[in-house]
Amino acid sequence: MSNSTTTTQPTDAPNRQSDDDGESDVVLELDGLQKSYGTEEVIHDLSLSVREGEILTLLGPSGCGKTTTLRLLAGLERPDAGAVRLNGRTVSGDDFVPPEERGVGVVFQEFALFPHLTARENIAFGLVDYSEAETDRRVDELLDLVDLPGQGDSYPDELSGGQQQRVALARSLAPEPDILLLDEPFSNLDVDLRVQMREEVRDILKEAGVTAISVTHDQEEALSISDRVAVMNDGNLEQVGDPEVVFQHPESRFVAGFLGYASFIPGYVSGNSVETDLGRVPREQIHGLAPEYDHTRIDVLVRPDDVSARACGADEEPSGRVTARRYLGPTFLYEVELETGERVQCMHNHDENVPDDGPVVVEIEAGHELAWFPREQRPEDDSRYGD
Incomplete structure (x- = not known):
């Protein structure tokens, strides 16, 4: 069965992520974590492992529990149940280890540099057990690593x-x-610098060989910087995997919609194809469509770049009408209401001739496998999915 159908699991299934590569290189384990504030349960039975040298990002909307998870593993909060293990050592519960003894570093979103100390002095601040010569050598190494060899004597207000x-x-x-935690590390930077810095930070972390966990609500950031992404929603772990897999084959409708624009096209499984409002799609192009779904109704996930819209020819029946257009710089995002009432989004370059409104023909042009979901899993309270 497709990854897309794992949402058919019971809703009370444990909130877990398996590690097929074994446990030998696991640096961090979160095992059945639970955390509540008053009567509000923020984390529900969350289990996750992080391997040595990887960059894993906790991604989700505000209030989903990702920052609380980060604070639990840093030791800034205590879990109500479950365990946090670093290199096989339990550091929570009765064996609680304070933050300063966990071997965990934190990069805060506001950087938290000491304004009265130079860059060199800021970097050296935590090296309390180093000799002066060792400290100078380590600071020089790090200034080179982050490409600031000439800025050691600069104060924070003299730096960009x-x-x-x-x-x-x-x-x-x-x-x-042992682990570096990054809490919304790029949120205080302007857009252009944000893109540049996340590439630089990834290169620095990989060169240093450090294991890192980042927290963000920015989908593009998570997909670009991470070896794996852990998508969270309402205190639950929805999906963990390689960025491309999570994006192309989401395991829930929430993941599909949160990781970029998502449209769900009704389809009927019939023999070697799936009949949709936008034409037939070869069955082999629907990821992992199992035989038991023959002659059933499904929803096919398409992204805006999987679909194209064009003006109707003289003898063509329209698929629907353009109802909105959003200018995104190099591209336009069009919303088309199909004849069935469904809505689909299409992406086109700014110089392509697509009607601003009115009837259009819409076609699926994806060159890759498409994810899908059983029709019965449509949210009952979401008008986007029709009746």
Whole structure:
């Protein structure tokens, strides 16, 4: 069965992620974590492992529990149930280990640099057990690593936002932590610098060989910086996997919709094809469509770049009508209401001749496998999916 159909599991199934590669290189384990504030349960039976040297991002909307999860593993909060293990050692519960003794570094979103200290002094701040010569050598290494060899004597207000972030990163790496935590690390940077810095930070982390866990609500950031993405929703772990797999083959409708624009096209499984409002799709193009779904109704997931819209020819029947157009710079995002009442989004370059409104023909042009969901899993309270 397709990854897309794993939502047919019982809703009370444990919130777990398996590690097929074994446990030998696991640095962090979260085992059945639960956390409540008053009567509100924020984390529900969450289990997750992180392997040595990987960058894993906790991704989800505000209030989903990702920051609470980060605080639990850092030791800034105590779980109500479950365990946090670092390198096989339990650091929560009766064996609670305070944050400063966990070997965990943190990069905060506001960087938290000391304004009265130079970049060199900020980086050296946590090296309390180092000799002066060892400290100088380690700081020099890190200034080179973050490409700031000439800025050691600069104060934070003399540095750009990107330079401040690199100093904060170097300071967190200085004591050689077992794990580095990044809390919304790019949220205080402007858009252009944000893109540049996440590429630089990934390169720095990989060169340093550090295991890192990042928290963000930015889908593009998570997909671009991570080795694996863990998507959270309402205290639950929805899906964990390689960015491309999570994006192309989401295991729930929430993941599909949260990771970019998503349209769900009704389809009927018939022999070697799936009949949809946008034409027939070869069955082999529907990811993992099992035989037991023959002669059933499904929803096919398409992204805006999987679909095209064009003006109707003289003898063509329209698929629907353009109802909205959004300018995104190099592209336009069109919303088309199909004759059946469903809505689908299409992406086109700004110089393509697509009607601003009125009847159009819409076609699926995906060159890859498409995810799908059983029709009965449509949310009852979501008008986007029709009746």
